[in-house]
Amino acid sequence: xxxxxxxxxxxxxxxxxxxxxxxxxxxxxxxxxxxxxxxxxxxxxxxxxxxxxxxxxxxxxxxxxxxxxxxxxxxxxxxxxxxxxxxxxxxxxxxxxxxxxxxxxxxxxxxxxxxxxxxxxxxxxxxxxxxxxxxxxxxxxxxxxxxxxxxxxxxxxxxxxxxxxxxxxxxxxxxxxxxxxxxxxxxxxxxxxxxxxxxxxxxxxxxxxxxxxxxxxxxxxxxxxxxxxxxxxxxxxxxxxxxxxxxxxxxxxxxxxxxxxxxxxxxxxxxxxxxxxxxxxxxxxxxxxxxxxxxxxxxxxxxxxxxxxxxxxxxxxxxx
Amino acid sequence: xxxxxxxxxxxxxxxxxxxxxxxxxxxxxxxxxxxxxxxxxxxxxxxxxxxxxxxxxxxxxxxxxxxxxxxxxxxxxxxxxxxxxxxxxxxxxxxxxxxxxxxxxxxxxxxxxxxxxxxxxxxxxxxxxxxxxxxxxxxxxxxxxxxxxxxxxxxxxxxxxxxxxxxxxxxxxxxxxxxxxxxxxxxxxxxxxxxxxxxxxxxxxxxxxxxxxxxxxxxxxxxxxxxxxxxxxxxxxxxxxxxxxxxxxxxxxxxxxxxxxxxxxxxxxxxxxxxxxxxxxxxxxxxxxxxxxxxxxxxxxxxxxxxxxxxxxxxxxxxxxxxxxxxxxxxxxxxxxxxxxxxxxxxxxxxxxxxxxxxxxxxxxxxxxxxxxxxxxxxxxxxxxxx
Numbered sequence: 199x200x201x202x203x204x205x206x207x208x209x210x211x212x213x214x215x216x217x218x219x220x221x222x223x224x225x226x227x228x229x230x231x232x233x234x235x236x237x238x239x240x241x242x243x244x245x246x247x248x249x250x251x252x253x254x255x256x257x258x259x260x261x262x263x264x265x266x267x268x269x270x271x272x273x274x275x276x277x278x279x280x281x282x283x284x285x286x287x288x289x290x291x292x293x294x295x296x297x298x299x300x301x302x303x304x305x306x307x308x309x310x311x312x313x314x315x316x317x318x319x320x321x322x323x324x325x326x327x328x329x330x331x332x333x334x335x336x337x338x339x340x341x342x343x344x345x346x347x348x349x350x351x352x353x354x355x356x357x358x359x360x361x362x363x364x365x366x367x368x369x370x371x372x373x374x375x376x377x378x379x380x381x382x383x384x385x386x387x388x389x390x391x392x393x394x395x396x397x398x399x400x401x402x403x404x405x406x407x408x409x410x411x412x413x414x415x416x417x418x419x420x421x422x423x424x425x426x427x428x429x430x431x432x433x434x435x436x437x438x439x440x441x442x443x444x445x446x447x448x449x450x451x452x453x454x455x456x457x458x459x460x461x462x463x464x465x466x467x468x469x470x471x472x473x474x475x476x477x478x479x480x481x482x483x484x485x486x487x488x489x490x491x492x493x494x495x496x497x498x499x500x501x502x503x504x505x506x507x508x509x510x511x512x513x514x515x516x517x518x
Numbered sequence: 519x520x521x522x523x524x525x526x527x528x529x530x531x532x533x534x535x536x537x538x539x540x541x542x543x544x545x546x547x548x549x550x551x552x553x554x555x556x557x558x559x560x561x562x563x564x565x566x567x568x569x570x571x572x573x574x575x576x577x578x579x580x581x582x583x584x585x586x587x588x589x590x591x592x593x594x595x596x597x598x599x600x601x602x603x604x605x606x607x608x609x610x611x612x613x614x615x616x617x618x619x620x621x622x623x624x625x626x627x628x629x630x631x632x633x634x635x636x637x638x639x640x641x642x643x644x645x646x647x648x649x650x651x652x653x654x655x656x657x658x659x660x661x662x663x664x665x666x667x668x669x670x671x672x673x674x675x676x677x678x679x680x681x682x683x684x685x686x687x688x689x690x691x692x693x694x695x696x697x698x699x700x701x702x703x704x705x706x707x708x709x710x711x712x713x714x715x716x717x718x719x720x721x722x723x724x725x726x727x728x729x730x731x732x733x734x735x736x737x738x739x740x741x742x743x744x745x746x747x748x749x750x751x752x753x754x755x756x757x758x759x760x761x762x763x764x765x766x767x768x769x770x771x772x773x774x775x776x777x778x779x780x781x782x783x784x785x786x787x788x789x790x791x792x793x794x795x796x797x798x799x800x801x802x803x804x805x806x807x808x809x810x811x812x813x814x815x816x817x818x819x820x821x822x823x824x825x826x827x828x829x830x831x832x833x834x835x836x837x838x839x840x841x842x843x844x845x846x847x848x849x850x851x852x853x854x855x856x857x858x859x860x861x862x863x864x865x866x867x868x869x870x871x872x873x874x875x876x877x878x879x880x881x882x883x884x885x886x887x888x889x890x891x892x893x894x895x896x897x898x899x900x901x902x903x904x905x
Contacts, residue, residue, distance in 0.1 A: 231602070232594065276599075318600030343612045371602050373610035389617035428614065439617030448627075476628040476655055495600070 200370040202344035202377045203233045203309075206351040207271065209381050211241050217355060218263060219246045221256055221273030221309075230275050231311060231370050253279050257286035260306040261294065264360075271355055274310040277364065278321035283308070284329070291360045292335030303358040307351070312340060313405050313455050315368030315502060317495040323367075324492045325404075325456035330362045331433035331465070337386060338432040340364040342407040344375040346430065349384030356383060364432075366405035387431045389439040395425035398512050399443040401466055402453040403429040406503060410453050413508035424512060432462050440466060441474045448479035449515035455502055458486035483511040520569055524590045527556070527563050533585045534558045536578050541591075545573045553591065556584070570602070571595035629656035637661045702815075703784030714843040717762065722879040723890055724839045727901035728862065730871035738874070739777075739805060739831055740798050741901060742854055746827065747773060747794045749896035755889040757827050759847035760881055767849070767884045776825035776848070777805065778832070779812040786812040787845075789825045833857060838875040849881040850890070852897065874901060 211217045219234055219241075225248040228235030238246035249256050253274055260270040274280050287308070294304035314323030330338045339354055339361055341347040347365065354361035392407060393414055402410045407428050414424045425443050429435065444450050450470055452463035463484045470482060485503045493501050524534060534556035541553050553567045575592040578584050595602065627644040629637070633656050637644050640661070647664045649656035691697050700708050714720070727745075729736075750757045750773060759768045775793050779786045788808040793801060811817045828851035830842050835856075842853040855875035862871045876897060880890045 230599065316600035316602055322599055343610060343614070345612055346614065367600075368602075374608065375610040375612060385616060390614035391617055392612075392614050394615075427617065436617050442618075445628075476630060478631065479627075479634065 199341070199344045199347045199365070199373065200231050200233050202348040202375075203351055203365065204228075204235050204237065205377065205379050206348045206355075207234060207237055208240065209379055210271075210352055210355050211237065211245060213381065214269065214355075216267060217245075217269045217271060219271050219273070220249050220259060220263075222249055222251050222275050224248060224273050229273055231365075231367070233309065233365070233370075234273065253281075253283040254286055257283035257291065257308065260308065261286055261290045261304060264291075264304045264306045265294070265302055269305045269307075269355060271307045271309065274308060276318075276322040277310045277312050277326060278324055280308075280310055280326070280330075287330075287336065287360070287362075288333055292333050295359060296335060304360050305355075305358050306360045307354045307363050308360070309351075309363040309365060311367040311370075312364035313366050313368065313502075314492055314495075314498045315405060317498070318367070320492040320494050320498075323495070323498060325454070325487065327364055327432050327456060328461055330364075331462055335359070337361045337434070338364065339386060339430065340366065340404040340432055341430065342366065342369065342390075342392075342404055342428050344373065344377050346384060346390065346428070348377050348379075349382060350386065350430065352381065353383035353386050357386060361386070364404065368405050369408070372405075372408070387434060387436055389436045390428040390430050391425065391439070391443075392428050393424070393426040395423035395447065397423045397447055398449040398451060398515050399425045399427060399440070399447045400451045400453060400508070400512065401427045401429055401440055401463075403432060403462075404455065406453045406455050409503060409505050410508055413505045413512065416505060416509050417512055420513075422512060422516060429462070429466075435462075435466065435469065437469050437473065441470065441477075444470055444474045445477045448477055449512075450478065451483045451485060451508065451511045451515060453485045453503055453508055453511075455487050457489050458484055459489045461486055480515040480517075483514055485511045520571070520593045520595050521589050522568050522591050522593065524556075524584045524586050524588055525565075526586050527558055527565075531558045531586065533583050534563070536580050536582050536584060537562060538580060539576060541567065541573050541576075543573050543575060547571065547573055547593075565590075569593050569595045627656065628654065629661075630658060633658045633661045636665075640665050703781070703786055707785050710845045711843055714845050717846055718844055719882045720841070720844060720879055721882045721887065721890070722841045722877055723887070723894055724875065724877045725894055725898060726860070726873040726875050727898045728871050728873050729857065729901055730873070731902065731904045732872075733904045737802070738834075738854065738857070740801055742829060742831060742852070742897075743775065743790075743793055743801060744798075745897040745900035746775070746829065746852060748900040749893045750794070750827070752896035753889055753893040755885055756850035756880060756893045758849050758884065759826070760849050760884040761847065762883070770826045772826070774824055774826045776828045776845075777808065778828075778830040779809050780835070781812050781815075783815055786817055786822075787825070787828070788812060788817050788821045789823065828852070830854070833875070839877045842877060842879045844879055844881050846881075849885055850893070851879050853877040853879070 219237055223230055224234040225238040225246045256272050260272045263270040291304050291306055294302050313325045327338055339350050341350045351363060354363050400410050410426055414426055417424050425447055427443060452466050454461055454463050463486055467482045485507050487501050537555040537557050539554050541547055547567045549570045550566045552564055554565045556563055571593040574594050577589040584590060629644055644656055647656050647660050650660050651657045754769055757770050757773050773793050775790045776787045790804050825848055828848055830853045833854050833856035838855040840853050842851040844851045857872055857874045859870045860873045861868050878890055878894045
């Protein structure tokens with residue numbers, strides 16, 4: 199996935215001279231995870247700029263660059279370091295279009311690794327997408343495969359409004375997939391149906407798609423046909439796809455790595471309660487991280503929802 | 519980036535000679551795969567790859583002597599924090615479809631959650647229940663209606679006949695006892711009394727008729743009937759039918775009196791027709807005939823139907839006052855308790871007088887307390903007449 203991300207950067211910088219890349223270690227080093235590897239050598243230090251270790255500055259610079267016609271793609275090294283940037287994101291980036299009555303938009307992409315599973319310290323491993331999803335005026339996107347990382351990052355860069363691009367860190371090198379460097383973007387604000395099924399709908403995103411797809415194999419061996427929806431754009435939510443699926447299956451399980459309390463899963467459950475209640479055959483189940491600090495890495499696999507928990511939740515929706 | 523230095527290969531030797539590299543710059547390598555063969559003074563040692571990642575630099579060519587602790591190879595492990603799970607060699611198969619597949623999906627058995635839960639409890643299949651809500655939505659009432667129809671008792675019984683009351687736990691039959699299904703008159707009583715309790719906001723008023731002045735002992739039943747006819751003329755409202763569906767009452771121009779007859783087979787309530795037109799002899803004969811039929815179990819359905827007023831002379835057995843239940847569509851029932859001598863005030867002294875206790879129950883939806891009390895007063899007035 200990380201190579202697909204670098205490739206998307208390369209394509210867009212090649213074809214759009216207004217695209218610039220900024221962030222700590224993105225230049226000479228190629229990014230902490232090598233998501234910007236080779237870009238500085240190819241496009242020069244003006245377009246691929248190393249910044250100080252100062253997330254508020256990175257976000258603030260992005261706002262300024264965007265206001266002057268550039269399309270900055272900024273990297274925040276870990277999602278846990280995002281918080282100093284929130285001031286710029288909430289108070290400027292998200293409302294540039296609103297505040298200028300549409301005269302200016304803010305075509306910024308902020309990329310950041312998301313989630314755990316790589317034995318990094320705990321504040322490098324959290325999934326705090328809910329904090330971002332609650333902010334009006336920005337999109338939050340989380341790809342789950344190299345091809346979707348490529349296509350969605352291109353769409354995010356091309357979008358005239360700010361996009362938070364959350365990259366599941368344990369998927370960076372977890373899968374091999376042929377991705378053609380053809381500049382084809384994938385649509386934002388759409389779910390992806392990873393697998394069609396008829397008995398239960400499982401909505402998930404990011405790295406949890408992997409555990410979910412494994413759980414689906416086990417469910418299939420028990421004769422249960424699960425439909426897997428990759429949410430992909432976490433805000434705004436593509437409710438139509440989810441509701442159509444729930445109308446078909448009558449059962450819903452939501453799987454996310456983030457803590458359960460007020461997670462994006464709660465919003466999805468509320469959406470279905472409001473618009474799809476009469477289609478439900480069983481209460482909605484959520485499989486999520488626990489409402490505690492992400493543990494240090496020895497225990498992180500006890501925190502991240504496992505195949506067993508997903509299978510159990512799906513079975514629960516099918517038990518009368 | 520990570521630089522791996524030539525480790526002490528365990529023999530305390532200061533250096534080693536590179537015999538063969540098994541990797542080259544640009545290779546994606548996995549931990550523990552063979553990396554380099556080196557020869558120490560004593561042996562040829564295979565050194566495995568220490569980290570997964572990409573080889574960037576080899577510090578030394580074949581034949582070079584490398585000192586222990588000197589840089590041997592550089593890797594790019596893909597991260598400076600944590601350990602990155604590396605690529606599985608399998609190609610990731612991804613057949614994602616972009617969402618918002620519109621239409622074509624037929625919602626099946628859409629139901630209000632409570633309706634769904636109730637259907638499950640009743641063991642009903644939602645697919646068989648017609649939904650009356652928008653778009654065929656199955657509502658609570660639909661499930662209830664469906665359950666009612668399916669739960670209709672055996673063909674012999676009428677459809678509206680009572681079923682075990684919802685909400686009551688199934689009884690465990692104690693050892694030595696057997697459960698006896700209610701049949702015939704008992705079954706009808708269960709139904710009519712359930713109906714009465716379920717529908718009628720009942721009120722009962724009690725008083726006594728002082729019959730000490732009767733010139734002869736008299737037939738209580740006939741006197742009661744005469745008193746009710748007399749009371750009806752004074753207060754016609756109690757001889758009526760009430761229809762809750764249309765919220766209307768029908769004041770009747772005749773009295774068909776239902777009288778409670780206790781039999782071993784159960785309570786039978788046959789009807790005396792047009793009692794207001796009958797002579798005492800005719801009435802006496804009619805009562806005897808009804809009672810006989812009840813004990814012979816030969817009461818016809820016609821004789822049980824369409825009563826306009828009810829009478830229960832339970833005092834022939836025991837009991838002073840009671841709360842008799844009215845069976846719809848009638849609206850009133852008079853109960854007469856056991857006659858006995860009471861100490862009553864006569865002027866300023868106390869005397870022993872025979873008195874008949876009376877309990878009048880009425881459907882308060884269509885009868886006022888005033889009407890009921892006027893009726894009861896008229897009954898007492900007639901009963902207290904000596905003849």
